[in-house]
Amino acid sequence: MNNVCVYCEFEEGRIQEVSYELLTKGRSLANQLNCKLEALVLGEGLNGLEKEVSRYGVDILYMADDKRLYPYTTLPHTAVAVGLFKQTHPQIVLMGATSIGRDLGPRISSSLTSGLTADCTNLEIGEYEDKKAGKKYENLLYQIRPAFGGNIVATIVNPDNRPQMATVREGVMKKETISDTHKAELIYLDAGQYLRDEDLVVKIIERHMETSKVNLKNSSIIIAGGYGVGSKENFNLLYELAHTLGAEVGASRAAVDAGFTDKERQIGQTGITVRPKLYIACGISGQIQHIAGMQDSAMVISINNDANAPINKLADYVIQGNLETIIPKMIRYYKKNIK
């Protein structure tokens, strides 16, 4: 009881990466809290998943295998999760900040009157003092996220309500298995016990899932453009450099909002988190939300007109000037020097 529970997202025959990342984080939180790690998987055709899920150190795996639970719709998943949590009283519930997690999380939190923090970039355990009420709390979940356009970082706590809920984007946490032989205790849930007819009111008529053409997460070199790139046309310079170096092109939110490139290239708190060998930031000023998505890059080169751009502080190399001048030179001297 009062364990850490991760809602694992099931899509097209497998558990999503973000869920494994959260199980890894959940394992370390459970160790600190001296409690168990639970996983909840809802879907259809789940047989055999227990082996993979167990490797992340899951103690108890709840599974409900029912055709009404796949593909995902809001109310059936809410009904089973809320029903289970009312019995098991987890102290922490984690889920991916995905299309599904961001649809389901708030619904569960409202049903259970518990606090939910979206898009956390870090989770820690710590204490909290409510000075007004003169109360001290121990072992609370610190839900850490950039806020207010990324100008500040806030630590959120849920002192009184349980579970403490948080969503986290894919790639923010690292995934790591604990043991290949570890076996979770498997508990099958009967979905019928939780579902009512009115939970099935939304019907899926059509569904097209696409695999993303952009593979930022696994790229060892990323050329990222910000608002300072100036235009969609100028982004072509970035594609050229990326093509030459065998890199992928990313972008800051400002560049995506300005229509310079697609949303699927967005790096940062509300985009993708990356850890490449080399990150070349072009015309990116470096708001916290963006930094949150690239700060673990091994090497950073900043190309910027503005000598005082915040991102320069993170950079190993700062090239001051116009990218229209600099990028063609980088391409030329790369080609000249590579064998």
Next chain:
Amino acid sequence: MYKIIVLAKQVPDTRNVGKDAMKADGTVNRAALPAIFNPEDLNALELALEIKDQYPDTKITLLTMGPVRAAEILREGMYRGADAGVLLTDKAFAGSDTLATSYALSCAIRKIGEADLILAGRQAIDGDTAQVGPQVADKLGIPQITYAEEIISLHDRTIQVKRRLERGVEVVECTLPVLITAHSTAPECRPRNAKRLMRFKRATTLSERHTTAEDYLAVHNDQAVLITEWCAKDVNSDLVQLGLGGSPTKVRQVENIVFQAKESKVISTDDGEIESLMQELISQHTIG
């Protein structure tokens, strides 16, 4: 006839944060940021207006919670086609997190009554949580359809909606009532209509009329539209569930992030310097 409520929020324009957005003490200087109609709430309004195009006797009520000033976006919405505006404002709402906000909004929606359809933006740009829509739906005990890109059809109280997901699209069907959140890829909101602008430019809330006493006569001689203004008591809300006290989440700490500054090497645009950088990167096997 459909009765639609559109939820909207006035937000600081965080997309254009200037250098004076932060005060010296590290807190946010709200005064330096322009207040705007949250972009995806405008997409939601457009989806409502499209339904009204098809069913002209549809009534669209725009509902916002915020300070007195938030009436600005109600007028903006009426210029663009909303039939009425409701401002939910009370000191008791201060410090509300998403759950306390959703509770207050759900009380106001009940007070407006008999909504067939509730539309809202997916998320507000000042928080990006995307939580209020689903939480309001839960409080009202109705289903939700998030990330709507298009309303494909609405006949006989059955609605078909195209959803834009991270990795694809989905078409879903549901009977009313339902709460729908609009994705930024939904149609852009139509511009202000000149006739509506004339008709609603003096539409004000009671609080606004009290603070602009000199306009009192002008307003009343005009029989200008009165924007509904409700406080916590008006919507029969339970004070315990409102504001900071009614919010499960508390902010423990807010800090300005100080980057761990690296020692950066500054390079000019000289050919020689860029060539030696490329040589260095190649010899380290960072590239190539």
